[in-house]
Amino acid sequence: xxxxVMKILKYILLIAVTVLFLFPVIYMLACSFxxxxxxxxxxxxxxxxxxxxNMIPNMATLEQFYQTLFxxxxxxxxxxxxxxxTFPTVxxxxxxSSLAAFAFAKLKFPCRDKLFFIYxxxxxxxxxxxxxxxxxxxxNMNLLNNFLAVILPGTFSAFGICLLRxxxxxxxxxxxxxxxxxxxxYLKIFTNIILPQIKGGLITLALLCFIDNxxxxxxxxxxxxxxxxxxxxxxxxDVGSSDYGIIFACGxxxxxxxxxxxxxxxxxxxxxxxxxxxx
Amino acid sequence: MRKSKLTRKQKEHIAAYLFILxxxxxxxxxxxxxxxxxxxxxxxVGDTFxxxxxxxxxxxxxxxxxALKNTGIFTVTAIPLLMVISFLLALFLNSFNKxxxxxxxxxxxxxxxxxxxxxxxxxxxxxxxxAINGLLNSLGFNTVEFFNSEWSMVMIVFIYVWKYxxxxxxxxxxxxxxxxxxxxxxxxxxxxxxxxxxxxxxIPMIAPTTFFVFLMELIYSFKIFREVFALFGDxxxxxxxxxxxxxxxxxxxxNYPRLxxxxxxxxxxxxxxxxxxxxxxxxxxxx
Numbered sequence: 118x119x120x121x122v123m124k125i126l127k128y129i130l131l132i133a134v135t136v137l138f139l140f141p142v143i144y145m146l147a148c149s150f151x152x153x154x155x156x157x158x159x160x161x162x163x164x165x166x167x168x169x170x171n172m173i174p175n176m177a178t179l180e181q182f183y184q185t186l187f188x189x190x191x192x193x194x195x196x197x198x199x200x201x202x203t204f205p206t207v208x209x210x211x212x213x214s215s216l217a218a219f220a221f222a223k224l225k226f227p228c229r230d231k232l233f234f235i236y237x238x239x240x241x242x243x244x245x246x247x248x249x250x251x252x253x254x255x256x257n258m259n260l261l262n263n264f265l266a267v268i269l270p271g272t273f274s275a276f277g278i279c280l281l282r283x284x285x286x287x288x289x290x291x292x293x294x295x296x297x298x299x300x301x302x303y304l305k306i307f308t309n310i311i312l313p314q315i316k317g318g319l320i321t322l323a324l325l326c327f328i329d330n331x332x333x334x335x336x337x338x339x340x341x342x343x344x345x346x347x348x349x350x351x352x353x354x355d356v357g358s359s360d361y362g363i364i365f366a367c368g369x370x371x372x373x374x375x376x377x378x379x380x381x382x383x384x385x386x387x388x389x390x391x392x393x394x395x396x
Numbered sequence: 397m398r399k400s401k402l403t404r405k406q407k408e409h410i411a412a413y414l415f416i417l418x419x420x421x422x423x424x425x426x427x428x429x430x431x432x433x434x435x436x437x438x439x440x441v442g443d444t445f446x447x448x449x450x451x452x453x454x455x456x457x458x459x460x461x462x463a464l465k466n467t468g469i470f471t472v473t474a475i476p477l478l479m480v481i482s483f484l485l486a487l488f489l490n491s492f493n494k495x496x497x498x499x500x501x502x503x504x505x506x507x508x509x510x511x512x513x514x515x516x517x518x519x520x521x522x523x524x525x526x527a528i529n530g531l532l533n534s535l536g537f538n539t540v541e542f543f544n545s546e547w548s549m550v551m552i553v554f555i556y557v558w559k560y561x562x563x564x565x566x567x568x569x570x571x572x573x574x575x576x577x578x579x580x581x582x583x584x585x586x587x588x589x590x591x592x593x594x595x596x597x598x599i600p601m602i603a604p605t606t607f608f609v610f611l612m613e614l615i616y617s618f619k620i621f622r623e624v625f626a627l628f629g630d631x632x633x634x635x636x637x638x639x640x641x642x643x644x645x646x647x648x649x650x651n652y653p654r655l656x657x658x659x660x661x662x663x664x665x666x667x668x669x670x671x672x673x674x675x676x677x678x679x680x681x682x683x
Binding site for chain 1 (some may be wrong): 405409413418419420422423426428429431433437488489491492502504506508515516517518519520521525526530558561562563614615618621622640643644647652655656662663666
């Protein structure tokens with residue numbers, strides 16, 4: 118009897134936690150079906166009335182989506198800018214980091230740990246520290262007002278190296294040793310043994326890297342003069358000047374690519390940090 | 397055939413350097429060189445070398461001290477809090493014999509949703525006339541000004557924990573799953589209690605995971621600035637004025653020497669935090 122009560126309580130707690138984590142997203146989705154005027158009224162904080170978290174649209178419409186997609190071409194352009202800034206970064210970072218992570222996790226060479234410590238420190242440095250010097254370097258390379266100014270620094274982040282190193286570590290040394298004995302080159306070991314086994318890690322990195330760059334705000338503001346090049350994240354973050362009428366629909370559209378990658382990969386996300394040998 | 401003369405060890409070194417080369421080039425150009433430029437700039441005013449004068453001025457600057465204090469407060473409260481909450485949640489999820497992966501996936505949703513999409517939701521929840529205050533008011537409490545009082549810090553810590561908890565839970569769950577079951581069984585045979593299993597086996601055994609989680613949390617603790625910026629703009633109230641705000645605003649004022657000095661102090665701050673934790677981890681793990 119006591120066990121059953123405990124079990125029920127545990128499930129209630131589990132559901133409560135899940136709802137807490139999902140709530141803002143569900144809420145945003147609900148709001149995106151409201152009419153523009155209802156949203157404007159909701160977000161008007163100066164009328165002295167307490168807001169309720171009203172989930173139910175007065176009248177469910179696709180008005181916000183229609184407005185965003187067919188009446189405001191600048192939003193679509195900004196969405197495209199976001200895509201251009203993000204996808205090359207993700208691909209580049211996954212490629213560069215997996216190569217380096219393999220060396221840091223499985224190969225022995227002088228100064229390995231010292232170099233890795235330097236990487237970790239660089240990885241943690243907040244963006245603001247290198248923003249201005251990066252500006253000078255990009256200016257010298259003639260890359261300002263070019264999407265590469267956002268793409269290149271994003272590609273070489275030590276974050277991916279740290280993450281993938283962690284998941285490569287779980288591959289037993291014996292597998293690599295055996296391949297070595299058979300005369301496989303390191304490149305072959307990398308492509309045939311390492312890569313297939315860290316699929317989960319690669320997807321996790323791609324997802325996290327995607328999110329990170331999808332949210333980019335500071336770099337475009339500093340590196341681009343032309344507002345037409347700003348990705349959607351810059352516009353959406355500047356709430357004061359946004360179009361209240363379509364803000365939730367915009368948010369939902371902006372969220373979709375991230376959610377799609379997540380849905381594709383979420384089953385693999387647990388796996389990269391779990392070893393196969395539980396000796 | 398020069399290659400065949402190399403020993404196996406040398407070959408391994410060369411391979412390793414080749415694998416690292418692409419990332420090293422990029423990191424050198426976009427991180428190491430800028431960092432060195434930043435450091436040299438912090439020693440100059442205009443073209444004259446002033447030594448540590450910029451740093452002395454920095455530490456006499458009240459705005460900077462405020463920013464440093466707030467960043468310190470955030471780091472020492474939010475990171476341990478997130479660590480404890482996500483560890484407990486991971487233990488909680490692990491205590492179910494069979495659990496749908498839906499629940500673990502749901503925890504990751506906050507990381508996936510772009511910041512910009514959620515700003516309006518946070519405003520509706522935390523505004524002076526928002527949902528929380530509506531509830532407090534109907535219960536007869538005073539309004540809590542989340543955007544203009546010491547509660548701002550609480551709000552930011554909450555958003556930080558909410559957002560990154562799921563990822564840390566997944567890392568911890570994996571770490572716990574890697575602990576061998578036989579250890580628990582033999583401890584149970586010796587008569588260990590449930591809480592002893594956690595403190596004497598789980599926590600020491602997952603020390604490497606803990607270190608990794610800590611690294612991630614530290615990185616993310618600086619990324620939370622995007623939310624601060626989106627919610628408060630350039631000049632947040634004094635409770636949530638962080639070092640990043642200070643650096644950003646000096647960028648817009650074109651005060652590069654001060655900005656560079658502040659950046660160097662911020663990185664020293666990070667290195668110290670990292671170092672303390674590193675020593676702590678060494679002391680408390682088996683191995």
